Amino acid sequence: MERIPILKLGAFLLVTIQIDLYDRLALDLEEDLVAMVEKTSVKGVLIDISAVGIVDSFMGKILGNIGSMCKLLDAETVVVGMQPAVAITLVELGLPLKGVYTALNVDKGMELLRSKIEIEDIVEADDDDDTSLN
Amino acid sequence: MILPLTKDTIQVYREQDVVPFRGRVKEYAVKIKMGLVGQTKLITAASEIVRNMLKYANGGETTIEIVSRGRDNGIRLTFDDKGPGIADIPLAMKDGFSTGRSLGLGLPGTKRLVSEFDIKSEPGSGTTVTIIMWING
Ligand SMILES: Nc1ncnc2c1ncn2[C@@H]1O[C@H](COP(=O)(O)OP(=O)(O)OP(=O)(O)O)[C@@H](O)[C@H]1O
Numbered sequence: 001m002e003r004i005p006i007l008k009l010g011a012f013l014l015v016t017i018q019i020d021l022y023d024r025l026a027l028d029l030e031e032d033l034v035a036m037v038e039k040t041s042v043k044g045v046l047i048d049i050s051a052v053g054i055v056d057s058f059m060g061k062i063l064g065n066i067g068s069m070c071k072l073l074d075a076e077t078v079v080v081g082m083q084p085a086v087a088i089t090l091v092e093l094g095l096p097l098k099g100v101y102t103a104l105n106v107d108k109g110m111e112l113l114r115s116k117i118e119i120e121d122i123v124e125a126d127d128d129d130d131t132s133l134n
Numbered sequence: 135m136i137l138p139l140t141k142d143t144i145q146v147y148r149e150q151d152v153v154p155f156r157g158r159v160k161e162y163a164v165k166i167k168m169g170l171v172g173q174t175k176l177i178t179a180a181s182e183i184v185r186n187m188l189k190y191a192n193g194g195e196t197t198i199e200i201v202s203r204g205r206d207n208g209i210r211l212t213f214d215d216k217g218p219g220i221a222d223i224p225l226a227m228k229d230g231f232s233t234g235r236s237l238g239l240g241l242p243g244t245k246r247l248v249s250e251f252d253i254k255s256e257p258g259s260g261t262t263v264t265i266i267m268w269i270n271g
């Protein structure tokens with residue numbers, strides 16, 4: 001059975017979507033990614049959609065679901081490389097990509113993830129300080 | 135007056151029919167040299183309506199036509215199903231209305247994406263959605 005490969009890239013997972021996702025493939029990806037985030041406890045997931053020509057509400061929902069589930073497992077999700085025509089279409093369709101960040105390319109996406117994770121570490125460190133004071 | 139130039143009929147009854155159907159729509163849009171944004175909007179709209187057809191009516195028949203009006207050319211897509219129909223069309227066209235526990239933006243979003251949008255439905259006998267994307271809007 002066809003499946004979208006998930007690569008581990010340092011502290012992150014990278015998924016490159018190369019083909020038009022039909023429903024089964026998208027749902028499998030959602031499941032595989034969440035399982036992989038749990039197994040590897042990475043803090044960030046990059047989903048490269050630069051080769052994807054159509055994002056309809058179904059696929060938008062899948063991306064949103066991946067974002068919220070990863071968030072529950074303490075990982076941030078960044079969707080990278082959205083084609084301009086796809087971005088325009090999503091806005092007009094009225095689809096909010098809730099729970100995911102977007103970035104221009106994989107490099108910018110990694111930068112974004114690093115900054116998010118650093119901020120979280122600082123906040124967590126602060127929380128620890130608070131508890132030690134109490 | 136809108137003149138149909140070519141006509142192609144495709145049955146969509148299974149989830150696997152969606153991607154080939156979208157491919158066919160793209161072929162026609164490319165054939166008439168529709169711009170990339172227009173193509174993307176049209177195919178996304180088609181995808182929404184075809185999904186509704188599968189989800190609420192177990193599929194149906196789609197027609198792809200190249201149409202012309204004066205100097206403008208466009209693609210007309212018709213989605214015809216024999217499902218339960220829609221009792222209250224104005225309600226179904228509202229952003230956020232869904233009987234399928236979904237986002238309810240398929241129909242209103244599609245209307246925003248295309249040049250022309252028409253929906254006819256008879257509860258008990260089915261639904262027909264027609265959309266047109268003109269090259270020059
Ligand atoms: N072909 C159809 N036959 C019967 N009912 C339909 C059909 N298409 C749409 N509907 C009804 O219209 C409602 C609104 O459709 P719309 O596509 O806007 O939202 P949705 O499919 O519920 O959610 P989304 O498209 O965001 O996933 C549906 O919930 C359904 O009740």
Ligand SMILES: [Mg+2]
Binds near residue numbers: 182185186239240241
């Ligand atoms: Mg819908």
